Amino acid sequence: MLYLIRKMRSQLNSWALLSVIFSTLILLPALLIMIQLFAESNENWEHIKEYMLKNYIVNSVTLVSFTGFFTVLIGVSTAWLVSAYKVPMHRFFKWGLILPLAIPPYIGAYTYHGILNYTGVIQTTLRNQFGIKVDQKYFDIMNIPGAVFIFTMFLYPYVYIITRSFLENQSSSLIENARLLGKGSFMTFIQVVLPVSRAAIVGGVSLVILEVFNDYGVVKYFGIQTFSTAIFQAWFGMGDIYSAIKLAGTLMFIVVLILILEKVIRGRKQYSYSTSKVRPLQPKELKGLKKVAVLSFFISLFALAFAIPFIQLLQWVYMTYDVILSAAFADLIWNSVFVAAIGSVFIIIVALIIANFSRLSKGWIGKLFSKITVLGYSIPGAVIAIGVLTLFLALDEKVITLYEWFGLEPTLVLSLSISMLIFAYVVRFLAVGFNSIESGFDKVGTVFTEASRTLGMSVTKTFFKVDIKMIKGAIAGGFILVFVDILKELPLTLILQPFNFYTLATKTFQYASDERIHEAAVSSMVIICISALSIFFLHRVLEKEPK
Amino acid sequence: MFVQIKNLTFHYKNSQKPLFENLSLSFKQGEVSVILGESGSGKSTLLRLIAGLEVPSKGSIQIDQAVMNDNFRFVQPEKRGVGLVFQDYALFPHMTVEKNIKFGLTKMNRKQKQARMEELLAIVGMEDYASRYPYELSGGQQQRVALARAMAPNPSLIMFDEPFSNLDSKLQLQIRDELQEILKRTGITSIFVTHDEEDARAIGDRIILMNNGKIQDEGRPEMVLQKNKEKLSLAYV
Numbered sequence A: 001m002l003y004l005i006r007k008m009r010s011q012l013n014s015w016a017l018l019s020v021i022f023s024t025l026i027l028l029p030a031l032l033i034m035i036q037l038f039a040e041s042n043e044n045w046e047h048i049k050e051y052m053l054k055n056y057i058v059n060s061v062t063l064v065s066f067t068g069f070f071t072v073l074i075g076v077s078t079a080w081l082v083s084a085y086k087v088p089m090h091r092f093f094k095w096g097l098i099l100p101l102a103i104p105p106y107i108g109a110y111t112y113h114g115i116l117n118y119t120g121v122i123q124t125t126l127r128n129q130f131g132i133k134v135d136q137k138y139f140d141i142m143n144i145p146g147a148v149f150i151f152t153m154f155l156y157p158y159v160y161i162i163t164r165s166f167l168e169n170q171s172s173s174l175i176e177n178a179r180l181l182g183k184g185s186f187m188t189f190i191q192v193v194l195p196v197s198r199a200a201i202v203g204g205v206s207l208v209i210l211e212v213f214n215d216y217g218v219v220k221y222f223g224i225q226t227f228s229t230a231i232f233q234a235w236f237g238m239g240d241i242y243s244a245i246k247l248a249g250t251l252m253f254i255v256v257l258i259l260i261l262e263k264v265i266r267g268r269k270q271y272s273y274s275t276s277k278v279r280p281l282q283p284k285e286l287k288g289l290k291k292v293a294v295l296s297f298f299i300s301l302f303a304l305a306f307a308i309p310f311i312q313l314l315q316w317v318y319m320t321y322d323v324i325l326s327a328a329f330a331d332l333i334w335n336s337v338f339v340a341a342i343g344s345v346f347i348i349i350v351a352l353i354i355a356n357f358s359r360l361s362k363g364w365i366g367k368l369f370s371k372i373t374v375l376g377y378s379i380p381g382a383v384i385a386i387g388v389l390t391l392f393l394a395l396d397e398k399v400i401t402l403y404e405w406f407g408l409e410p411t412l413v414l415s416l417s418i419s420m421l422i423f424a425y426v427v428r429f430l431a432v433g434f435n436s437i438e439s440g441f442d443k444v445g446t447v448f449t450e451a452s453r454t455l456g457m458s459v460t461k462t463f464f465k466v467d468i469k470m471i472k473g474a475i476a477g478g479f480i481l482v483f484v485d486i487l488k489e490l491p492l493t494l495i496l497q498p499f500n501f502y503t504l505a506t507k508t509f510q511y512a513s514d515e516r517i518h519e520a521a522v523s524s525m526v527i528i529c530i531s532a533l534s535i536f537f538l539h540r541v542l543e544k545e546p547k
Numbered sequence B: 001m002f003v004q005i006k007n008l009t010f011h012y013k014n015s016q017k018p019l020f021e022n023l024s025l026s027f028k029q030g031e032v033s034v035i036l037g038e039s040g041s042g043k044s045t046l047l048r049l050i051a052g053l054e055v056p057s058k059g060s061i062q063i064d065q066a067v068m069n070d071n072f073r074f075v076q077p078e079k080r081g082v083g084l085v086f087q088d089y090a091l092f093p094h095m096t097v098e099k100n101i102k103f104g105l106t107k108m109n110r111k112q113k114q115a116r117m118e119e120l121l122a123i124v125g126m127e128d129y130a131s132r133y134p135y136e137l138s139g140g141q142q143q144r145v146a147l148a149r150a151m152a153p154n155p156s157l158i159m160f161d162e163p164f165s166n167l168d169s170k171l172q173l174q175i176r177d178e179l180q181e182i183l184k185r186t187g188i189t190s191i192f193v194t195h196d197e198e199d200a201r202a203i204g205d206r207i208i209l210m211n212n213g214k215i216q217d218e219g220r221p222e223m224v225l226q227k228n229k230e231k232l233s234l235a236y237v
């Protein structure tokens, strides 16, 4: 029996082997951190634990709870309004309300600060046109409520997207029944919509929470002490990788707790996107005051979360583009596109291998691999960066002894090289590519693979001649998502970028931290436009595709 | 015996009870056999086992004197030389009819491939459709292409999983007769899976009656159908 299974696997051998190697590599940074978490402590860490840890926890938890609350409020209400009612420009709002996702929160943060500060457009207008001097207190967003506002504006689309597609596809009969039973819209919403879409909402808000934990740009710029900033301080400020690891481990522990909590709250209900058979919910036309109310809600949300910062950035671009657009800027774009493209290619290849193995091997081993693959996306970028750094420093030690052995000059070869950065991207974003490819495979099933095998093709030949071709769309979609995620990535890149190597994201952040926010606009604009294009492509073009 | 199945035991990973237990069965060369049974009785699974798409936990399968699997060996599906026409045909949607048929012709040069492809299209009467994509064909045409594709590599055994179930009844009769004629002409050993008695009677040299993973009866169509009339009519009311 065992022998037979081994025999059968013999075909999948190289696939299994590659999957094992890749999954181990992916797990290694997180494992290293876990192990170090239980190592003996040093003085620095004792100090941090004693005096600062509580502050980090309080700040992080405050940010996460309030952002979670407000994103649910806004995300769910927009999702419900968009899927249940028709207002003018319905189709525009339907995907336009996703657009704020194109603006990374750190860019939103410095843009809003630039709008509101003493030299910003609002205060200068008030001063110069109306002679009004305002109390700075009311215009300061560089605090925790300000950060919550920024996170809410630029992250609520996660809740919106997942809840909306759930409502549109899954719940039409429930909602129509509630209406037939004489429930008003509001009661339908409270008594039916909220409970049935609980799983979807929890799924969306947990993405938001992970993003908030992952954030470094906003909190650093606003001067709020959190885990991310503490990790940076330990590593860059004190050169203390040891404390950085302890902090990273603690943060990882909290994130794991949250993931468990998510599973519990979500319960056994899964939200699914199956669109077959289920009749989509028909939105109904709104009239009168209600129409005006909903419309103005949409307009103000779209303005605050996208249009206003976008227009402000456009103006700054206009002010600075002749200085900024130079050979150095071309280098910057090249760097960003280069790492994003290489990273995405690696991710897609690894994802294809693991996904194909996991679907063909059918058993629990395959499932385990797919679980490992998704891990990295839950772990904040700074934590992964520290884990990868530890791993490469350890490797370098080995390499150095090897160098000395050959009588060569010992240098750090692997640490802080581009390959380390790209490896870290793969760990962090593999899940994004993997999910896309896995759902592609799910859609086509295994029947074509089996047909090909009875026609004399091996697993590997089938993979190239049939499987890959059938999930082209999923591969392209996955590539775009990963590419954009890497392009926007900040904390991990800041820690791991080689000396004198900047990406659009890190340069933007550097300008902003140096209070040169106008100069940051051009690179921000490039990031936003590429993200917006990808959102447009994924949500308008792919959604329309039949099947 | 051309195909010999001995003491086969198999269960799906997520079920405790084995679907087949010590199943033994054989098929003669050149014969058209029909496996008849209700939904869920294990007909498709049996074909998948013969094709090598599932791995049995015990027992052996021989095809044309060669051991396909026993306790020590397992021949991969691509090495078995068995053709399988899937229930929904599984034509590769990204390939034309021509490419689909040529797919399994790995050991031929380009000229030979072309000749074999044309030969098969002629057999199934689809000469004019070589450059169409599967979605540009009707159900019956797809079925014929699937047959041509499965026969192209010259398998020693060809199996059909409910080949008529996606066709309307009029087409069903026509295709069935055509298929029977093609099979007789080529003399290829074939196994049919169906839950339709009429199909079984019309096309089979022999019927194997299957229920719940067990063989209930086998023999000449009239005999089997006559003998099990009551049971069958009960099952298909």
Ligand SMILES: Nc1ncnc2c1ncn2[C@@H]1O[C@H](COP(=O)(O)OP(=O)(O)OP(=O)(O)O)[C@@H](O)[C@H]1O
Pocket (backbone or CB within 6 Å): B012, B013, B014, B015, B019, B037, B038, B039, B040, B041, B042, B043, B044, B045, B046, B195
């Ligand atoms: N992949 C699978 N995993 C677990 N159980 C399965 C799987 N495929 C089939 N089964 C079970 O095995 C039994 C036999 O299924 P099989 O598909 O062989 O029946 P069938 O005779 O072909 O039925 P039908 O006429 O409906 O096609 C059924 O009880 C089915 O539920």
Ligand SMILES: [Mg+2]
Pocket (backbone or CB within 6 Å): B043, B044, B045, B161
């Ligand atoms: Mg079947």
